[in-house]
Amino acid sequence: xxxxxxxxxxxxxxxxxxxxxRVRLALSLKGVSYEYVEEDLKSKSQxxxxxxxxxxxxxxxxxxxxxxCESLVILQYIDEAFAGIGPSLLPEDPHDRAVARFWAAYIxxxxxxxxxxxxxxxxxxxxxxxxxxxxxAVDNLEGALKECSKGKPFFGGxxxxxVDVVLGGVxxxxxxxxxxxxxxxxxxxxTPLLAVWAESFDALDAVEAxxxxxxxLVEFAMAWIAQAAATAAAAAAATKGVFGSRTxxxxxxxxxx
Amino acid sequence: xxxxxxxxxxxxxxxxxxxxxRVRLALSLKGVSYEYVEEDLKSKSExxxxxxxxxxxxxxxxxxxxxxCESSVILQYIDEAFAGIGPSLLPADPHDRAVARFWAAYIxxxxxxxxxxxxxxxxxxxxxxxxxxxxxAVETLEGALKECSKGKPFFGGxxxxxVDLxxxxxxxxxxxxxxxxxxxxxxxxxTPLLAAWADSFGALDAVEPxxxxxxxLVEFAMAMMSHAAAAAAATN
Numbered sequence: 152x153x154x155x156x157x158x159x160x161x162x163x164x165x166x167x168x169x170x171x172x173r174v175r176l177a178l179s180l181k182g183v184s185y186e187y188v189e190e191d192l193k194s195k196s197q198x199x200x201x202x203x204x205x206x207x208x209x210x211x212x213x214x215x216x217x218x219x220c221e222s223l224v225i226l227q228y229i230d231e232a233f234a235g236i237g238p239s240l241l242p243e244d245p246h247d248r249a250v251a252r253f254w255a256a257y258i259x260x261x262x263x264x265x266x267x268x269x270x271x272x273x274x275x276x277x278x279x280x281x282x283x284x285x286x287x288a289v290d291n292l293e294g295a296l297k298e299c300s301k302g303k304p305f306f307g308g309x310x311x312x313x314v315d316v317v318l319g320g321v322x323x324x325x326x327x328x329x330x331x332x333x334x335x336x337x338x339x340x341x342t343p344l345l346a347v348w349a350e351s352f353d354a355l356d357a358v359e360a361x362x363x364x365x366x367x368l369v370e371f372a373m374a375w376i377a378q379a380a381a382t383a384a385a386a387a388a389a390t391k392g393v394f395g396s397r398t399x400x401x402x403x404x405x406x407x408x
Numbered sequence: 409x410x411x412x413x414x415x416x417x418x419x420x421x422x423x424x425x426x427x428x429x430r431v432r433l434a435l436s437l438k439g440v441s442y443e444y445v446e447e448d449l450k451s452k453s454e455x456x457x458x459x460x461x462x463x464x465x466x467x468x469x470x471x472x473x474x475x476x477c478e479s480s481v482i483l484q485y486i487d488e489a490f491a492g493i494g495p496s497l498l499p500a501d502p503h504d505r506a507v508a509r510f511w512a513a514y515i516x517x518x519x520x521x522x523x524x525x526x527x528x529x530x531x532x533x534x535x536x537x538x539x540x541x542x543x544x545a546v547e548t549l550e551g552a553l554k555e556c557s558k559g560k561p562f563f564g565g566x567x568x569x570x571v572d573l574x575x576x577x578x579x580x581x582x583x584x585x586x587x588x589x590x591x592x593x594x595x596x597x598x599t600p601l602l603a604a605w606a607d608s609f610g611a612l613d614a615v616e617p618x619x620x621x622x623x624x625l626v627e628f629a630m631a632m633m634s635h636a637a638a639a640a641a642a643t644n
Binding site: 213214218219220221223224225227228230232245248249252253256257273291 | 414462471474476477478480481482485486488502503506507509510512513548
């Protein structure tokens, strides 16, 4: 069977996606070989559309022809389907597993949600609110790391596990954001454990092998921001053109750009 | 040890919460005995604040003194910690488990989010968009039920499982919405499998005694809405 002991494994992804990165990190940590397929999200492949009809998003893991979607679902699948290969991602004890799942859900549902609002909120007020919640979430994650690691370097203890991968996938984007904004999300002064964790995680062989370049991500982000600004400017110009001298759009007339 | 073979199990909850209901349904299906503690969410207990410091929400399951929070996390915990008692909630095959987890996440991320926007959106436009997305989500779930059930009554097959519980916890509130709006969310004409599923799930021995009364929920919902309207009027 192609792919050796783990069957045929294919990952549909994009190089810049933190969610795809989570899956690459997991496969790398476990030592599972796979075929990586870079998707063009502006022209999605037939395979992607067929494998993830509900969301048409990456990552999608296809194992022996069967697709698995959603990064957290994929990570748990990898842990279970390749249980005999490499280290486990989730701990053994049911309560420890529940704690790990809780923090994984928190990272997506609270931390990432707030960070998203901080950058893409519709008003300055929304953005400030998001920034505040994101900072509070980081404080909570510092506490989580203390609780889960029990003095070891990772959420998973001596070696990285589920929560490390869930947060680790986002890490390189945090580095890019820090560079662009001149801040430190995991500030050694306020979140010393997370600051050390980030260094330890980045330094792992299995992680270095798959992490994208921070500078490439910064380039990518700058291009994306410029593109978004251009689209907004074009939209504003079109509105002005349509409504002539009216200086304020009253928010009810639809317009198309 | 108190509680018998499953250790000491306590559930902090609120009678109207669909998320708490999910947990009660799971414990009922598995036949796990527990102590239920009704929380006053306007005056949260010390135990709740201590057991769920991050969210201070219900449900919280406390097993032998150790708390577990978030309904989907609790359901998976129940399946693992009480693996020897009653039926399994998740299937055995890793791919089937992944499919179940996918749909459980979809129910929260898509259906619930859209339904919430449909009722609580800030503008009529937002509400209409929410309603549209919720209807689309229901159609997608009809397809999911077809795929997962393989002709049997439940997402879990012959017996109710993880996805049945995640959606089942919402059923009383779906009935409330239907009653108030004069509609049928799981319309037999457009979503026949889900309509049949709702009947089958509601009729299960383990489910019927745990479900809150729709009449009481309607009262509760009306009180919540008039309270919200009063608060909005006061701020205007």
